[in-house]
Amino acid sequence: MGGLHLPAGVDWLVPQWPAPARVKAVCTTRQGGKSESPWNSLNLGTHVGDVPDRVQHNRAVLQTAMGTRPVFLNQVHGAHMVALSSDTADGYEADGAWTDQTGLACVVMVADCLPVLLCDTQGRRVAAAHAGWRGLVGTDGKGILEASLEPFRPLVPVEYAQGATEIIAWLGPCIGPEAFEVGDEVRTVFVDVSPEADQCFRPLGQGKWLADLAGLARQRLQALGVTGIYGNDSTAAWCTVTNPSRFFSHRRDRVSGRQAACIWLE
Secondary structure, three states, X not given: XXXXXXXXXXXXXXXXXXXXXXXXXXXXXXXXXXXXXXXOOOOOOOOOOOOHHHHHHHHHHHHHXXXXXXXXXXOOOOOOEEEOXXXXXXXXXXXXXXXXXXXXXXXXXXXXXXXXXXXXXXXXXXEEEEEOHHHHHOEOOEOHHHHHHHHHHHHOOOOHHHHHHHEEEEEOOXXXXXXXXXXXXXXXXXXXXXXXXXXXEEEEEXXXXXXXXXXXXXXXXXXXXXXXXXXXXXXXXXXXXXXXXXXXXXXXHOOOOOEEEEEEEO
C-alpha cells in the first residue's frame, strides 16, 4: 500500500479515489490507540481532556503508519488555510492546510464535522479542510472549501468552473443527515447563499431541520467546478453519530476523542 502501513486489526479508511500514486491519504477511526474510556482508543486530540501521554502515543502510532510527520492544527471553525513547510509546528490556528512538499502530512481532526481531502490529478499539491457548518458556510459565500481551492489556482489558472476538473476531493465521515438537527438560522444562512442548499434540509417542525452536511459540501464543491468527488455519499455507514464502535462523535457523547483525516505527498 505504498507509504501507508496500517496497524494490525484497525478499520481505518483509505480513500478509494483516482489520486496519483504519490498522493497518500488515510482517515483514522477509534481503533488502534492507547486512550481509555471515553476517549478509547485512538484519540488524536490534545484538547478534549485525555491524558497527554496517551494522545502522544496515539499520534506516534499514526506517524509510524504514514511514514511521514502529521501536522496538527488548532482548529477554530473558520476558513483559514495554512501552507505547510518543514518548519511548521503543531498548533497553528487554521481549519485547513496544504502543501507541495514531501515529509509532512496535512491533517484535520473531526468528531462530527466533515473532513475534506483534495489533490490535483497530477499530484503536485494536496490539501485537507475541516468543514463544520460554520466553516462551510463562511462569510459572504466564501468558506473553508473556497479557501482550500485557492492553493490550486496556480496549477489551473482559469476560472474554477473550467479548471477545477483537475482537482479531486474525498469526503470523510461526519454527522449524517438522519442525526444532524439544526435550527432555522442554520438553514437560512446556507439558502441565502445558495438557494439549491434547500435540498439538503428536511423539516422536523417547530423550526428544526435535519441537515445533510456532506451534501452541502458536495454542492459547494460542484459550484466551484469540482466534479470528481468521492467518499461520503451521505449514507448511514459514514455517519459518526450512529456508528459508535467505529467513530468518535461529540454530539453523541459530549466528551469524545478525535479521528483524523490525513493527506501527503511521497
